[in-house]
Amino acid sequence: MGDKNGKIQLILRFSKGTRGCFIIILLASLASTLLNSLIPRIFGFTIDRVLVEDGIPYLKEHIWLISLEVIGIALVNGIMIYLYRSQTAKAGETFAKNMRDILFAHVQRLPMKWHDGVQTGDIIQRCTADVETIRNFVVTQVLEVFRTVFLLVVSLAMMLTMNMKLTVVALAFTPVVVLYSGIFYHLIAKNYTAADEAEGDLSTVVQENATGVRVVRAFGRERFEIDQFDEKNEIFARLWIRLGTLSGLYWAVGDLITGLQVLVIVTLGAIEAVHGSITAGEFIAFASYNTTLVWPVRSLGRILSEMSKTGVSFDRVNYILDSAEEEMGEGGVIPEHTEIAFDHVSFGYEENQSVLEDVSFHIKEGTTCGILGGTGSGKTTIVHLLDRLYELEKGTVQIGGVDIRDIPRSWIRSHVGMVLQEPFLFSRTIRDNIAAANPDATMNEIREAARIACVDDAIMAFPDGYDTIVGERGVTLSGGQRQRVAIARMLIAKAPIMIFDDSLSAVDADTDVRIRRALRSKMKEATVILISHRITTLMEANQILVLNHGVIEECGTHQQLIRHGGIYQKIYEIQLNQDDRRLLSEGGDSDAE
Numbered sequence: 001m002g003d004k005n006g007k008i009q010l011i012l013r014f015s016k017g018t019r020g021c022f023i024i025i026l027l028a029s030l031a032s033t034l035l036n037s038l039i040p041r042i043f044g045f046t047i048d049r050v051l052v053e054d055g056i057p058y059l060k061e062h063i064w065l066i067s068l069e070v071i072g073i074a075l076v077n078g079i080m081i082y083l084y085r086s087q088t089a090k091a092g093e094t095f096a097k098n099m100r101d102i103l104f105a106h107v108q109r110l111p112m113k114w115h116d117g118v119q120t121g122d123i124i125q126r127c128t129a130d131v132e133t134i135r136n137f138v139v140t141q142v143l144e145v146f147r148t149v150f151l152l153v154v155s156l157a158m159m160l161t162m163n164m165k166l167t168v169v170a171l172a173f174t175p176v177v178v179l180y181s182g183i184f185y186h187l188i189a190k191n192y193t194a195a196d197e198a199e200g201d202l203s204t205v206v207q208e209n210a211t212g213v214r215v216v217r218a219f220g221r222e223r224f225e226i227d228q229f230d231e232k233n234e235i236f237a238r239l240w241i242r243l244g245t246l247s248g249l250y251w252a253v254g255d256l257i258t259g260l261q262v263l264v265i266v267t268l269g270a271i272e273a274v275h276g277s278i279t280a281g282e283f284i285a286f287a288s289y290n291t292t293l294v295w296p297v298r299s300l301g302r303i304l305s306e307m308s309k310t311g312v313s314f315d316r317v318n319y320i321l322d323s324a325e326e327e328m329g330e331g332g333v334i335p336e337h338t339e340i341a342f343d344h345v346s347f348g349y350e351e352n353q354s355v356l357e358d359v360s361f362h363i364k365e366g367t368t369c370g371i372l373g374g375t376g377s378g379k380t381t382i383v384h385l386l387d388r389l390y391e392l393e394k395g396t397v398q399i400g401g402v403d404i405r406d407i408p409r410s411w412i413r414s415h416v417g418m419v420l421q422e423p424f425l426f427s428r429t430i431r432d433n434i435a436a437a438n439p440d441a442t443m444n445e446i447r448e449a450a451r452i453a454c455v456d457d458a459i460m461a462f463p464d465g466y467d468t469i470v471g472e473r474g475v476t477l478s479g480g481q482r483q484r485v486a487i488a489r490m491l492i493a494k495a496p497i498m499i500f501d502d503s504l505s506a507v508d509a510d511t512d513v514r515i516r517r518a519l520r521s522k523m524k525e526a527t528v529i530l531i532s533h534r535i536t537t538l539m540e541a542n543q544i545l546v547l548n549h550g551v552i553e554e555c556g557t558h559q560q561l562i563r564h565g566g567i568y569q570k571i572y573e574i575q576l577n578q579d580d581r582r583l584l585s586e587g588g589d590s591d592a593e
């Protein structure tokens with residue numbers, strides 16, 4: 001169940017803004033309990049002192065006074081219940097909102113390595129279902145604890161004033177209920193963990209299928225995916241049925257024990273009344289208080305079983321909050337220029353994995369460096385390290401002569417602009433997607449960026465133009481259009497370091513040339529890394545690195561590499577077909593050589 005202090009601190013964090021509500025709820029609950037506890041006493045008093053032959057004459061004549069008293073109590077009680085319910089709703093929703101806000105903000109700041117290790121469905125499960133379990137417990141069960149304690153104390157006090165012996169008998173059942181509740185507490189916790197995790201697995205399958213629906217259709221994998229879902233669904237249902245059965249058993253045993261207790265008290269109470277140790281009115285009031293006593297004991301069991309679920313959910317939420325956020329490193333050293341240097345860098349995402357091996361290169365400020373390499377050769381990894389998405393293990397990476405570990409991450413993120421091979425666009429308008437990198441950008445700037453990315457015409461051809469919603473709720477953009485919108489998004493950030501990670505792979509060779517031409521002036525102002533499988537994309541670069549299985553095999557300008565006669569030259573020969581010859585003659589009026 002982890003560290004109790006930690007949990008209390010978490011509850012305090014989540015309950016910000018709800019403390020006033022909780023105080024009102026507690027007071028209303030206390031008042032309501034006290035008022036309710038008066039009723040059996042009034043009934044007992046009426047039976048013993050009013051309805052009997054020698055009853056109080058005044059009250060006999062004015063019996064409505066007793067009714068008035070009961071109505072008054074009911075009225076005030078109603079107000080208290082209203083306060084209790086309305087404040088509970090307010091506290092509950094505020095509590096859950098705080099929890100979701102804190103979790104979402106934290107997930108945003110967790111390092112890439114953390115995201116690599118968890119499934120999306122599991123994060124969703126922790127941020128929704130687990131939050132709901134905790135909310136439910138805190139606003140209903142925790143308050144129930146107070147109500148239960150109030151009821152127990154008040155009922156016991158009333159019972160003790162009437163008959164000590166019967167009270168002791170009534171209390172004798174309590175340890176039994178507490179003991180069996182404790183046993184169920186552990187059983188339910190164990191089963192709830194499995195059921196909750198199964199729900200996370202199920203969410204992952206649904207989420208992956210919703211995202212990858214095209215792949216599923218394209219490969220005719222519907223049957224396989226349905227079977228896969230059925231299997232997870234079956235496990236999920238089985239675990240929840242088991243949990244339900246366990247709860248059913250728990251309630252049945254609980255009812256049996258409490259039923260027995262009531263039976264014993266009514267029998268013994270009746271015997272006492274017959275012997276005259278208590279009056280008839282007291283017997284009725286006592287039996288009534290006993291029922292009220294039984295209820296808190298029963299509810300104590302329920303609280304324990306809910307607590308076991310909440311403990312599991314708390315640990316699952318805490319797992320996210322306990323994970324260290326990315327250190328933004330404010331107050332570090334700010335580089336004065338954007339020369340990039342990798343010095344003897346070796347890296348693997350996992351232990352004993354070697355993705356980059358002793359990689360060293362320099363990119364002068366304002367120049368373009370092309371990277372060519374086969375699939376999985378480590379090109380994107382170089383970008384990840386430069387953007388400090390992963391921590392370096394061996395060697396150094398510098399920007400402007402400063403080790404990137406000394407540069408604030410926020411500076412790096414706002415000065416390194418990136419376009420990925422499969423860019424992600426939000427389900428918002430195209431305008432919002434482009435402006436995501438600079439919310440203050442004017443419409444003119446947005447259109448200018450889109451023009452350079454050669455996507456303005458395509459956007460204007462949509463009926464809603466820049467207000468066209470992208471993705472699930474709107475227009476589906478082609479792969480090439482998405483890449484070009486992402487290029488526009490990067491341009492709007494005006495980052496002095498620009499990275500194009502195979503970001504023209506989905507556009508045809510002609511458009512590739514057009515975009516590169518349009519980008520030329522922007523690229524001259526920046527330090528650029530251009531990653532591509534296509535030599536025509538890279539050939540204008542000031543230097544080109546050829547990466548093979550994480551090692552830099554060749555380095556030089558296009559002409560130097562051709563002359564060198566290595567891998568680059570071979571790839572060049574393979575790629576150089578008729579079309580490319582034409583493009584080379586059009587686009588190859590290079591600045592580099």
Ligand SMILES: Nc1ncnc2c1ncn2[C@@H]1O[C@H](COP(=O)(O)OP(=O)(O)OP(=O)(O)O)[C@@H](O)[C@H]1O
Nearest residue numbers: 116349350355373374375376377378379380381382
């Ligand atoms: N998050 C990760 N965790 C573990 N291994 C990873 C991770 N990302 C990449 N890898 C592995 O690192 C190696 C290099 O990947 P990288 O993405 O850098 O290659 P790439 O040259 O960009 O490939 P491509 O051209 O196909 O995009 C691959 O073997 C890949 O499986």
